[in-house]
Amino acid sequence: MSLFAHYLSLPYLLEGIEVTLQVTILGLFGGLILGLILAWMQLGRFWWLSAFARGYTVIFRGTPLILQMVFAYDALPHIGIKLPAILAAGLALACNEAPFIAEMLRSGVLGVDRGQVSAGQALGMTPAVLMRRVIAPQAIRTMIPAFGNETVSALKNSSLASVIAVQELTLRSTQLASSTFDFFSIFFASGLLYLVLTGAVSVIQLALEWTLDLDRTSRQRKLADYLPFYLPWRRADLATKLALADNAAPAVDVAAAMQPDIPLPPARALTREDRAKRAATIARNNIAVEVKDLRKSYGTQAVLGGLDMTVRVGEVVALLGPSGSGKSTLLRCINHLEEWDAGTVRVGGRRLGFSDHGKALTPRAVANERASVGVGMVFQQFNLFSHLTAKENVAGPLRWVHGMTGIDADRRARELLDRVGLSHRADALPRHLSGGQQQRVAIARALAPNPSVLLLDEPTSALDPELVNEVLEVIRRLAVDDGLTMIISTHQIRFADEVADRVAFLSGGAILEEGPAHEVLSNPRNPVTARFLSVMDAEKTPETVR
Amino acid sequence: MQKWLCTEARRASGSLRLAVLGAIVAAGFLAPVGAQAAPAACAALQEKYPDWKGKTLVNAINPHTPGYEAIDPKDPSKYVGFDIDLGEEIGECLGFKLTYKAVTFAALLTTLASGQADIVISDIYATEERAKAGDFITYSKVFDGVLVAKGNPKKITGINTSLCGAAAAENTGYVEVPLVQALIPECKAAGKPEPTLQLYDNNANCIQAILAGRADTYVNDVNTVDNAVKAYPDKLEKAIAVTIPYSVGIAVPKDKPKFREAVLAVMMEIYKSGDQAALLKKWELDPNNLKEPGLLTVN
Numbered sequence: 001m002s003l004f005a006h007y008l009s010l011p012y013l014l015e016g017i018e019v020t021l022q023v024t025i026l027g028l029f030g031g032l033i034l035g036l037i038l039a040w041m042q043l044g045r046f047w048w049l050s051a052f053a054r055g056y057t058v059i060f061r062g063t064p065l066i067l068q069m070v071f072a073y074d075a076l077p078h079i080g081i082k083l084p085a086i087l088a089a090g091l092a093l094a095c096n097e098a099p100f101i102a103e104m105l106r107s108g109v110l111g112v113d114r115g116q117v118s119a120g121q122a123l124g125m126t127p128a129v130l131m132r133r134v135i136a137p138q139a140i141r142t143m144i145p146a147f148g149n150e151t152v153s154a155l156k157n158s159s160l161a162s163v164i165a166v167q168e169l170t171l172r173s174t175q176l177a178s179s180t181f182d183f184f185s186i187f188f189a190s191g192l193l194y195l196v197l198t199g200a201v202s203v204i205q206l207a208l209e210w211t212l213d214l215d216r217t218s219r220q221r222k223l224a225d226y227l228p229f230y231l232p233w234r235r236a237d238l239a240t241k242l243a244l245a246d247n248a249a250p251a252v253d254v255a256a257a258m259q260p261d262i263p264l265p266p267a268r269a270l271t272r273e274d275r276a277k278r279a280a281t282i283a284r285n286n287i288a289v290e291v292k293d294l295r296k297s298y299g300t301q302a303v304l305g306g307l308d309m310t311v312r313v314g315e316v317v318a319l320l321g322p323s324g325s326g327k328s329t330l331l332r333c334i335n336h337l338e339e340w341d342a343g344t345v346r347v348g349g350r351r352l353g354f355s356d357h358g359k360a361l362t363p364r365a366v367a368n369e370r371a372s373v374g375v376g377m378v379f380q381q382f383n384l385f386s387h388l389t390a391k392e393n394v395a396g397p398l399r400w401v402h403g404m405t406g407i408d409a410d411r412r413a414r415e416l417l418d419r420v421g422l423s424h425r426a427d428a429l430p431r432h433l434s435g436g437q438q439q440r441v442a443i444a445r446a447l448a449p450n451p452s453v454l455l456l457d458e459p460t461s462a463l464d465p466e467l468v469n470e471v472l473e474v475i476r477r478l479a480v481d482d483g484l485t486m487i488i489s490t491h492q493i494r495f496a497d498e499v500a501d502r503v504a505f506l507s508g509g510a511i512l513e514e515g516p517a518h519e520v521l522s523n524p525r526n527p528v529t530a531r532f533l534s535v536m537d538a539e540k541t542p543e544t545v546r
Numbered sequence: 547m548q549k550w551l552c553t554e555a556r557r558a559s560g561s562l563r564l565a566v567l568g569a570i571v572a573a574g575f576l577a578p579v580g581a582q583a584a585p586a587a588c589a590a591l592q593e594k595y596p597d598w599k600g601k602t603l604v605n606a607i608n609p610h611t612p613g614y615e616a617i618d619p620k621d622p623s624k625y626v627g628f629d630i631d632l633g634e635e636i637g638e639c640l641g642f643k644l645t646y647k648a649v650t651f652a653a654l655l656t657t658l659a660s661g662q663a664d665i666v667i668s669d670i671y672a673t674e675e676r677a678k679a680g681d682f683i684t685y686s687k688v689f690d691g692v693l694v695a696k697g698n699p700k701k702i703t704g705i706n707t708s709l710c711g712a713a714a715a716e717n718t719g720y721v722e723v724p725l726v727q728a729l730i731p732e733c734k735a736a737g738k739p740e741p742t743l744q745l746y747d748n749n750a751n752c753i754q755a756i757l758a759g760r761a762d763t764y765v766n767d768v769n770t771v772d773n774a775v776k777a778y779p780d781k782l783e784k785a786i787a788v789t790i791p792y793s794v795g796i797a798v799p800k801d802k803p804k805f806r807e808a809v810l811a812v813m814m815e816i817y818k819s820g821d822q823a824a825l826l827k828k829w830e831l832d833p834n835n836l837k838e839p840g841l842l843t844v845n
Contacts, residue, residue, distance in 0.1 A: 074656050
């Protein structure tokens with residue numbers, strides 16, 4: 001063992017590290033490229049690409065790397081591909097890593113909340129923009145630990161290249177051991193060298209995780225945050241901290257969170273005369289949304305059974321009805337977030353998602369059409385992009401979809417956040433906002449591109465009762481002050497009564513009854529509507545509407 | 547020869563060429579280790595077999611056999627040993643240089659067959675089975691030694707029924723492997739337990755198997771065995787030397803008969819000139835290994 005230190009610094013072994021790194025890097029980057037292609041094939045729309053990728057995965061994940069190395073080195077020359085040993089080893093390692101990396105990429109992508117994907121689509125993002133701006137940034141963050149693992153395993157697997165005459169660290173160690181008979185010193189030395197390499201990978205991994213930590217960048221933590229136990233007052237604070245930890249909520253910028261939201265001036269209430277005037281004006285307006293004989297079923301279960309509906313510009317329509325009556329599906333069809341079986345949907349006179357000849361468009365073309373027609377959507381679960389601040393949630397899509405400059409987009413975002421009373425929370429991450437605040441940001445985001453129609457899918461159902469009002473107030477102002485065309489699915493009967501021009505009562509995928517809001521809600525003609533309304537009344541919805 | 551080349555060069559072109567040629571010739575005379583190949587014969591051979599002049603060929607080796615081929619402990623970037631010197635001398639004579647490709651023993655011939663190497667000079671025994679993968683120019687007799695732990699606790703006396711119930715370490719692809727396997731029915735017939743085989747990738751691992759008490763014996767080339775005993779005189783010993791009916795051979799691709807012919811011709815020169823005997827002496831190998839070069843090919 002006396003020569004241990006000598007072997008550690010032996011240039012012959014250190015050069016072996018260089019070769020080890022070359023093979024590892026070839027394997028990892030090659031594997032990343034192949035893995036990206038495989039993941040793209042499997043996540044794509046074409047079944048045959050996906051089947052090919054599956055087949056590749058079965059073969060290359062299911063055979064030992066050592067065989068693949070020998071194949072790349074000894075079999076490929078028979079078909080005229082004679083790669084240098086390092087390249088052959090790199091190729092084999094890349095082919096072997098690819099399926100593992102593809103699975104990591106796939107789980108990373110699929111792990112991103114589907115709601116955010118829907119939100120991105122509704123904002124008119126093409127699949128490429130959606131991938132680059134919403135899915136990838138979040139997926140990459142979750143994939144870093146797995147990538148660290150994969151790098152370490154590739155580094156160790158590169159030692160198998162010794163079987164095909166690649167002069168990497170392991171092969172050099174065994175050769176040296178053979179000629180000196182100094183077996184253990186050499187293998188301890190090379191083991192330590194491997195540890196240094198894999199240790200460096202771990203350090204890089206942790207550094208990346210730290211750099212990409214959203215909470216860190218959003219709070220601009222100071223060094224003191226990392227040394228809590230060295231500071232006496234921090235130690236005293238520990239008890240409180242532990243108590244707070246029960247909530248498991250991430251630390252929030254206390255100053256901003258405590259500051260009360262800027263109160264919104266209440267929207268003025270509509271009088272009977274106002275309503276009559278509105279109705280008369282709307283009746284003369286153009287048609288904004290026209291749904292004809294819309295049919296859709298999941299398997300044998302019919303969700304929409306020949307539904308007809310017309311909404312005029314400036315009109316606010318409330319969709320009522322029990323869960324599963326097709327309200328959400330109808331909204332998602334209007335935005336073409338969902339396919340349907342028969343019928344037509346026109347927004348602003350255009351069949352969204354179809355060419356002039358009625359042919360279905362590609363997802364990319366549908367996205368562009370959504371952006372140009374302008375259908376905003378607000379979701380029950382808010383679906384804010386969780387890696388972006390409130391302001392970026394609004395400004396980002398303006399830049400990426402509508403080509404606005406950074407300055408213009410920022411100005412517009414600030415303006416809209418101000419309008420929903422959240423200008424002081426512009427730099428907060430969604431997870432640091434309350435549900436009501438998140439939904440208001442979501443509304444600001446949907447309004448930013450000036451949509452011609454705003455679809456709201458149960459915008460208050462996921463909120464705690466005390467937060468419902470702040471959101472309803474924002475929507476009420478949009479209806480009354482801005483005259484925005486809106487279709488709202490809701491369970492808030494009183495809110496519907498006050499804000500909607502018309503209510504439509506859905507059941508079993510068809511409209512059972514529709515008419516002026518106040519009329520239908522106070523005098524339902526259909527017994528099913530009446531029963532539903534009386535049940536809702538009896539439940540005494542907790543919110544109090546002004 | 548030096549004189550002749552210089553005159554030739556002066557006649558052919560200017561002084562630059564002279565300088566270059568001079569350097570090459572000087573290097574050529576400094577490089578060979580101990581032995582001098584017959585210059586006149588080599589010039590004639592280069593004329594007869596000019597295809598490899600100025601080329602660089604790849605020699606696949608399993609560099610785990612000190613004395614034959616292993617890295618130089620003093621300068622691990624170099625390979626040294628009897629086979630290395632022999633290869634250099636063949637190259638010298640035909641005008642080519644050698645680079646080395648280190649592979650496992652079992653991969654020597656596959657590396658040659660796949661075209662990743664041009665020649666294999668790595669203490670490999672020429673057998674008919676192996677000759678299916680490459681043609682052999684035989685150049686040395688084979689004496690095997692039986693390496694055992696100090697004191698030979700299992701009383702092993704060679705590849706015979708004394709191996710029954712013992713564990714033999716061997717390298718994958720070694721000719722000793724089938725010889726040990728052939729003992730299984732013999733041991734059974736004698737009512738003794740079967741011998742077991744442990745297959746490794748290189749000599750060092752086989753030797754370590756005995757040192758670790760996992761294997762009882764390692765039967766291999768007697769010089770390799772002697773070197774192991776030299777390295778661990780307190781722990782290992784050579785039980786006995788046995789003769790094995792094979793020759794050591796240089797393997798060349800089957801589809802290059804001209805190359806085989808050239809290497810055989812050079813080997814004849816090296817043998818006749820006494821260089822081969824000198825090399826055996828230089829590497830402290832048994833002079834009884836010396837053998838007139840021959841061919842082993844199968845179709």
